[in-house]
Amino acid sequence: xxxxxxxxxxxVQPGRSLKLSCAASGFTFSDYNMAWVRQAxxxxxxxVASISYGGSNTHYGxxxxxxxxxxxxxxxxxxxxxxxxxxxxxxATYYCARHxxxxxxxxxxxxxxx
Amino acid sequence: xxxxxQTPPSLSVAIGQSVSISCKSSQSxxxxxxxxxxxxxxxSPGRSPKRxxxxxxxxxxxxxxxxSGSGSEKDFTLKISRVEAEDLGVYYCxxxxxxPYTFGAGTKLELK
Numbered sequence: 001x002x003x004x005x006x007x008x009x010x011x012v013q014p015g016r017s018l019k020l021s022c023a024a025s026g027f028t029f030s031d032y033n034m035a036w037v038r039q040a041x042x043x044x045x046x047x048v049a050s051i052s053y054g055g056s057n058t059h060y061g062x063x064x065x066x067x068x069x070x071x072x073x074x075x076x077x078x079x080x081x082x083x084x085x086x087x088x089x090x091x092a093t094y095y096c097a098r099h100x101x102x103x104x105x106x107x108x109x110x111x112x113x114x
Numbered sequence: 115x116x117x118x119x120q121t122p123p124s125l126s127v128a129i130g131q132s133v134s135i136s137c138k139s140s141q142s143x144x145x146x147x148x149x150x151x152x153x154x155x156x157x158s159p160g161r162s163p164k165r166x167x168x169x170x171x172x173x174x175x176x177x178x179x180x181x182s183g184s185g186s187e188k189d190f191t192l193k194i195s196r197v198e199a200e201d202l203g204v205y206y207c208x209x210x211x212x213x214p215y216t217f218g219a220g221t222k223l224e225l226k
Contacts, residue, residue, distance in 0.1 A: 035215075037163075044220040045155075045163060045206055050213070059213045062115060095162060101153055101208060102174060104162040 002026040002103045004096050009108035012086055022079040022096030022105055029077035030054070033099035036070060036081050038092035039107075048094070049081065063089075086112045116141050116209055120218025126226045127197050135192045135221045137207035142187045144211070151210035154183055154192045157220075158203040167192065199225070 008020040022034070035050040049060045049070040058070050069082040079096050093107040117140040125133050135154075143150045154167040165174055167183040170190060180195045194201055202225060207218040 044204075045157070045208075045217045047208075047215045047217060050215070061214045100165075100168060100210070101155065101163070102165045102168075104164070106162055 002098070004098065004103060004105035006094060006096055006105045006108035009094065009110045011111045011113065013114050014087060014112055016086055017082070017084045018086060018110060020081040020083070020094055020096075020108060020110070022081075024077045024079065024096075024098075027098070029072075030074035034070075034072060034079045035097045035099065035101070036079075037095045037097055037101075037104075038090075039095070040089070040092040043092075046092075050099070051079070083110070086110075088112050115214055116143075116212045116216050118207055118209055118216050118218040120207055120221055122221060123219065124222040124224065126224050128226045129197060129199060131197050132193065132195045133197060133223065134194075135205055135207075137185075137190045137192070137218050139188045139190075139209055141212060143190075143209050144187060150186065152183075152185070152190050153208040153210060154181075155206045155208060156201070156203050157206065158200075161203075163206065194223075197223070 003025045005023045012018045036048040038048050051058045051070045055072050067085045071080045091112050095107045096105045119138045121136050150170050152170045155163040155165050157163045166177050171183040182193045184191050204220045204222050206220050
């Protein structure tokens with residue numbers, strides 16, 4: 001059974017950093033591109049970033065480019081999202097998803113507030 | 115970036131009715147491999163999104179055939195025939211052709 005389990009969320013002050021993790025199981029992690037998608041409270045879905053199966057190609061949404069870094073450790077079957085210079089508008093539930101967006105995690109909440 | 119214009123923002127339906135949701139993209143979604151990467155997802159209240167349809171019209175496993183997707187190039191439609199209570203939630207289109215990928219704003223399907 002495919003499972004994606006996010007962790008690392010919480011309350012953080014504006015301007016600070018936070019790193020999210022997504023532990024994958026039930027499939028060969030290194031065979032798939034992966035992505036992060038977020039959803040601000042009461043808002044719609046926003047595509048954040050994606051990474052190729054080998055980790056060499058990354059892409060970002062305009063709102064996070066230059067502040068967020070997506071990475072992966074295929075040996076640990078884990079996806080990461082390093083979030084720097086956080087802003088209040090980054091407050092959201094963050095989901096990891098396997099490429100083609102069939103499998104999603106349960107989401108992890110990030111709140112940016114002083 | 116590709117803008118996905120999804121309408122209507124909300125729908126109020128009775129069980130058994132049929133509904134359609136539109137999604138229009140600002141650019142053609144036909145990829146260099148000739149596939150069109152247009153997905154439809156449903157987010158039920160309190161749940162993670164669930165993909166229903168991929169590549170415009172291909173139903174995911176376990177999705178009832180009451181759901182159907184159609185369209186081409188820049189104009190796409192999700193149709194739900196005979197709405198059931200389990201269909202309620204927010205529907206999103208997602209284009210996976212042009213990076214960065216982009217979602218429509220969502221259509222909330224509610225009971226009348």
